[in-house]
Amino acid sequence: MNETTYDITIIGGGPAGIFSAYFARLRKLNVALIESLPKLGGQPETLYAQKNIYDVAGLPKISGTQLSDQLIQQLHFLDCDEYLNTSVTKLTRKDDLWEITTTKDTIYTKAVIIAIGNGAFEPRKLTFEYDKAIEKNNLRYFVNDIEEFRNKDVVVAGGGDSAVDWAISLNNVSNKTSLIHRRNKYRAMESSVDELNDSSVEQLNPYIIKNVTFNSTNPDKIDITLKMIKSDEVKIITADKLLVNYGFISDSKILRDWNIDLTGPFIKVDQEMETNLPNVFAIGDIVSYPGKLQLITTSFAEGPIAVTKALRNLYPDKDYFQHSTSLFEK
Ligand SMILES: Cc1cc2nc3c(=O)[nH]c(=O)nc-3n(C[C@H](O)[C@H](O)[C@H](O)COP(=O)(O)OP(=O)(O)OC[C@H]3O[C@@H](n4cnc5c(N)ncnc54)[C@H](O)[C@@H]3O)c2cc1C
Incomplete structure (x- = not known):
């Protein structure tokens, strides 16, 4: 005491x-x-x-x-x-x-x-089952060190302030940054959305992530399976890093x-x-x-x-x- x-x-x-x-x-x-x-x-x-x-x-x-x-x-x-x-x-x-x-x-x-x-x-995590080994190098729920995204192909998931802000910031260091959101409208500050729209961040809306696996030819990379909302369209994108910002x-x-x-x-x-x-x-x-x-x-x-x-x-x-x-x- x-x-x-x-x-x-x-x-x-x-x-x-x-x-x-x-x-x-x-x-x-x-x-x-x-x-x-x-x-x-x-x-x-x-x-x-x-x-x-x-x-x-x-x-x-x-x-x-x-x-x-x-x-x-x-x-x-x-x-x-x-x-x-x-x-x-x-x-x-x-x-x-x-x-x-x-x-x-x-x-x-x-x-x-x-x-x-x-x-x-406690970050809101991906809700489907995935190989937890992906969390070692490829999947992040927080950014602890921005340097690990340098020159990488980065995918950010989410539509709030955090996701939009991170997509903009990481785009400054990454090779390419994509932002996935399940709606066409973001829940972020207007100035941030304007900055996002003026940036080279690729915006993939309205999609949700259905699966994440190691890439079969290059296990340093991951394949992210996306499904378009209210559609059967499915696409797979390959990236180095996935940052999930679901709040x-x-x-x-x-x-x-x-x-x-x-x-x-x-x-x-x-x-x-x-x-x-x-x-x-x-x-x-x-x-x-x-x-x-x-x-x-x-x-x-x-x-x-x-x-x-x-x-x-x-x-x-x-x-x-x-x-x-x-x-x-x-
Ligand atoms: C991505 C992101 C971007 C943001 N950008 C901005 C911005 O640009 N401008 C702005 O004004 N705001 C921004 N915010 C919001 C801002 O960070 C918060 O409003 C602010 O941090 C709130 O401060 P706080 O001290 O109340 O809580 P916190 O910052 O959450 O601090 C609470 C602390 O309490 C500790 N704690 C919790 N439980 C216990 C316990 N039981 N015992 C002991 N310690 C405990 C935690 O570890 C934590 O350190 C942002 C938030 C996020 C997530």
Whole structure:
């Protein structure tokens, strides 16, 4: 058991969690940040490290991993207790405190901010049976290293933001990139779709993948069998790499045992990011409220709101109102 009782413990070290930890430290609170992965950063670090982000204020263009690194650097100006490789499994009320059970320590805290995004990252996989050896070199559900796609024939499957963004990015390094989607319309930002249409990415719509096998003459390659929707047309394309971007299965199941009010897989919060549980807040992709946008920039605003309300709840007499962070240079 850890001897410290924290003011605020933040569960989840994505953009929402890292920035709220920093903001809570600016407010001189005693803070713990718990992250199940070995590195802080959340989705930008884990799912799209090398993809560029264009909608964070003041940063015209920044890759996922650069944003994570800068958030971590900012947090380290003030430091907080980081528990990496540590997953939270249980949240229990103990008198006026919260007991947080993790895969390693038990942590006690006055307030909690849940920032777990979509929970543990589980990609939606191909639903048909295929030789799992294909996952070794040819089939990917994440891009960990863009270099492995260099000069390759690449097929991206999916029609959302992630698939469209990856098709555009990989097209810059691949020999050829094709994008397969089961509809004629993408569920992606208009600017990304415009960029896709202006690019040399081959668009194969409306097709679904029916099978993936090793190519019989060149086992370094794979044959992808496509079937046209509402048609008997079948075609086989040969590629080096298949990147499947069918989205992610959100795993907020653990929340069901925490007596926290949910709406679908999301946590219900009020306008101050407070949940139905005393001094338990939630921010980032895991929350739902009218008008919620699942964007980094939105989560950057939600963290300070949650921290400020937690501060007011815990220390009503403390002078919490600060306009200018330069005051902290003193
Ligand atoms: C391909 C793609 C492209 C995107 N592009 C953009 C973009 O250009 N601009 C933009 O604004 N947004 C973009 N987004 C969305 C953006 O990444 C999310 O809105 C943002 O990451 C949400 O931050 P978060 O901190 O709430 O959650 P996350 O980033 O999901 O972080 C949550 C963290 O919590 C950890 N965690 C989960 N469960 C536990 C547990 N039980 N215990 C401990 N830790 C736990 C996870 O490991 C994770 O690190 C994109 C998303 C994707 C998938």
